[in-house]
Amino acid sequence: MSCHLPKTPKQKSENNYKNSINIALAGNPNVGKSVIFNQLTGLSQTIGNWPGKTVEKMEGFLDFHGYHFNVVDLPGIYSLSTYSIEEIVSREYIVSEDVDLIINVIDATNLERNLFFTFQLLELNVPMILAINQMDLLRKRHIDINFEKLEKIFKLPALPLVAIHGVGVHQLLEEAIEMVVYHHPHLHHGQRINKRSKHHSHEHSHRERVHKKMTSRPYLKYEFQFPDLSNIISFGKEVELKIEEIVDNIRDNQYIRANSYYPLRFLAIKLLENDDEIIKLFLHDGSSSKIIQKANTFRNELEEIHGEDISTIISSEIYNNINKIIQQFLIIKSGKQAKRISIADRIDHLTTHSLFGYVILILVIFGIYIFTFSIGDFLGGILDNWYGFWTEGVYSLIGENSIFVKIFWDGGMGGLIGAIGGVLVYVIPFFLIIEILQDSGYLPRAAFLMDRIMHSIGVHGKTIIPMILGFGCNVPACAGCRIMETEREKKISIVLTSLIPCAATMTVVMGLVGRYLGLGWVVFLFVINFSVILIIGRILNKIMPGECTELIMEMHEYRVPNYSVIAKQTWLRSKEFIFRALPVIVILGIFLEILVIFNALEPVNLILYPISVFWLGLPVATGIFLIYGILRKELTLVLLALFAENLGLTLLELLTPIQMIVFSLVTMLYVPCFATIIIIAKQTNWKYALKISAMEIAIALLIGGIINWGFIFFSSL
């Protein structure tokens, strides 16, 4: 793949930071950005959060031709406005000092809309390469692109790519070296390259090639300056004059120039557009707020002249500009375009059908549940057997009563096995399903079908995506809430998703109520659970600040999932879970065991007595089972069964039917499992995660108590 050049020892030692190039991948959603990212960075990827934001930051690195590339995969967005947090994060990052170069990934089959984003990126004056992806699909439609023309128009390098087959991916890096090395000569003291130092000691054949390429393309300057593109990005005269005047005003403002990385023209356009983030910047002092007033007046004038909203005016200008240039580089080979109904179209038709669509949706939910459960249960069982086997060994070797064994084996190892066998084995197959559903394009169809129904909860269709995932496992499902555009939707979705009964919860409900009382009562519990979701959704929608947004979503065509991307994403997310959640669960296991050793659990049961026994009407021992259930939910039933076994009773003898119902219901609702709480905290913050947990405990206790007391009341009548 990457052809490493021989490095001199000296170069190696000072290599890492001096020759590093920071790239940001930017583009619309579903253009193959993640495929390119995967091919570039392989397994070096990490997922983190953007500082202070709930947006995921995907980072990776690679070494190529003696340079160290840091690659950041920006979230897929359509614009650089403030519609979503992703857009704000992206534009702030792009203009920051951290970015040397943008690779703008463009879907060749959807040029107009993709170029809309490109035109916005052009306003940021950051060195950029246009990566035109899915060229194979475009050519299938008998359309081609004249890249020479394209480069001449944009005065920037443009490359054809077929990313899923790896075509053109590494040329991107060569192009990147070419641009960045000449743009930032100061980054490379030891090997500064300019026209005269062609025969510098560090000269490599690669550089010669680059040089040849450069001389053959004179529009790429050695000292890279962002090209003057005013001939293609300028708006109509009356808009342009207003922008120029605002720019002149900003130019004189010392504060703004010192505190903003954005180009002046970008600031001016955003002021005209009434962009709240940029306006915040200008609210600093009198002179800069005068600029806001000027922009406001201009906006009103323009809206008056055009009879349109400013966002419509500017967007129309950009689309006009795109239409002007697009014909210059598109080559349409034959007038006839065979219109066949493809398999993808047929699947689309079926999965959005007003009857079969819902049948398929239900099958998918069941499929997720069965797949996650059967694989998880199978692997978990093996692990438990293994743990049981070694536990006997350890007990006979060191002794069952040694404190050391209790803390580290029963607590630490038990917690670890519990976390792996109870959570991880469910999480990994589940991540796999999510990636497949996501990559193939099914999930937006579910959102399309469910939008109307979700509106009755007070959210729009997209929320169904994490909720469907929640039936498998709440942990990745809550992480999946990041797809929601606004903070408000994200927070509401997280709460609703954490209330979905996951595969582990289902084992408790089925193993207790389903087994002893029949499926009718399982349905009863489900009705209660979903009513809670409905009511909570409506309440949150009322009390959360901000307005309820409506669904606006792209529905891309079905495609065969890319297995390499899926495998890498699954591994990446599992890895993240292993490193973040497992240690906490192990520590918690040790902590619980210490409580057992010091007999602190009896008092816990006593403390819980008013709740567990009086209010919920459950046996006194169940209090601690419910505490354990936070670790992994099916533990509540496992421990209960063990307890009954120790007493020589069956569960039917131990619990009354009403106790079974209350116990299952509380397990379903009372609190997200610990791994979920950690993920929620990561997606939002700890305060919010604890708030949700507290709220859900309160709801579970409330409804559990109502059922218990309701039963007592009605039976006494």
Place this chain on the structure above:
Amino acid sequence: METSLVKCLTECEKGEIVTVISVNAGYKAKMRLANLGIIPGVKIKKKKSAPLKGPIEIVVKGSSLVIGRGIASKIIVRCKKECEF
């Protein structure tokens, strides 16, 4: 000779190709739609609408977009169907 029909997107029939006249949604939604290419003068095709009075799928500039019914009802379009006769 203005025989064309003005109506909102929700009233269009499946498969109908119409021209956008105006979008009367709120600031954010309008901006989003404009960014996605739904601006006055653009031709869009209504692909289908979801059951239960659900959202509407349209094709604009060659790609499919799903729009909630609330917003779709605020997109005013002109259909040229009648002019062809």
